[in-house]
Amino acid sequence: MPKLLDLEVSRGSLALRAVLGAVFGGLSFAVFYYVPANLGSLISPAVPASSASSASSLISSLVSPSLLLIGLAAALLVFLGFFLRGTKAYGPILVVNGLIFLAYVYAAFQGGTIALTLPAGLPSSASGSLSLAVSNLMLLLLLAPILTVVKGIVLTIVKPQKS
Secondary structure, eight states, X not given: OOEETTEEOOHHHHHHHHHHHHHHHHHHHIIIIIHHHTHHHHHGGGSOGGGXXXXXXXXXXXXXXXXXXXXXXXXXXXXXHHHTTTSTTHHHHHHHHXXXXXXXXXXXXXXXXXXXXXXXXXGGGOOOEEEEEOHHHHHHHHHHHHHHHHHHHHHHHSOOOOO
């Protein structure tokens, strides 16, 4: 029977862990990296052709490069979380995973105030900047990663009892 860190697992269980980790890691990659990286091209078919370039540049200003790097790290940690569940490394992985998702939510909401500069070429020659205060929504969405960090700390501190 293979041993995964401190946990003995059957070959079938190890294969299932790898498959589930790959599936959910792939879903995390799609949601947290691929969609933000290609948001402009995904939305452009739904926008009239006359304002597609303006909409694409407006959308791309919402996604920072750090958000994409954090999304890659999140996908990797989701895979590791599924693969190493039940081992002594699971608690620290949950802590890091929670911290990564804290950073992701903070970067996605740009610290609570989303600032946009309207691109040139909008209808009616509109120009200017737009600022949206979304700090309350950001704080609400930060609760789940905070609870993940707390769960990881508890699992790291509390040692499993051997029977």
